[in-house]
Amino acid sequence: MKSDNYSITKNKLEKEILKRTSYMNNAKWFKFFSAIEKEKIIIHSACIKFLLTDRKYTFHFGGFDKTGFGDVSELGPFTFKEIEWITIPAKHEIERWNRNEKLTSEVIAQPIDQLEKILNLLGQFEYDITEDGLKIYGYK
Incomplete structure (x- = not known):
């Protein structure tokens, strides 16, 4: 019997979740994003960062x-x-350019204290705050 990609991914995800300590569930993520x-x-x-990839987005x-x-x-x-963690940097940088010349970037402080x-x-919630920002864990 042939499995589709969705089923394969779902099975891999469930196996990976069993290896980790879970700190979040749907209700907690939903409450956080809603707030x-x-x-x-x-x-x-x-x-x-998602559980099944090393890439950050x-x-x-x-x-x-x-x-x-x-x-x-x-x-x-x-x-x-699927969320392993989310990070919110303390500062958001907006690069500015004039043709090929990089100008001084605009830096915006993010609302880490409010979060x-x-x-x-x-x-x-399982989270860390460093000088770099806030990291909220779904799993460790």
Whole structure:
């Protein structure tokens, strides 16, 4: 019997999840993203890493429901249980160029303190804050 790619990926994901300590579930991710949306917190840049890949992706908040994100970003749809971690850098840099000359970048501070308050108000979350930013763990 032949398996489709979705079933193979789903099986790999379930096996990987069993090897890890889980810190998040659909309800916790949904509460966190909903609170960010409700408070109208603007996050200019973030990075996401999925369990089944070593690659990190630029990530934009928005377009989620109770189980994951729809097909609204360059990443396509994905479920919350696929997220290994999300990082939000303390500063977002906007490079500026004049033809081939790099100008001074614009640097925007991100709302790390506000995000930490939300995490602490909502319940128990596994996260780290460093001078580089905030990292929220789905699994370790």
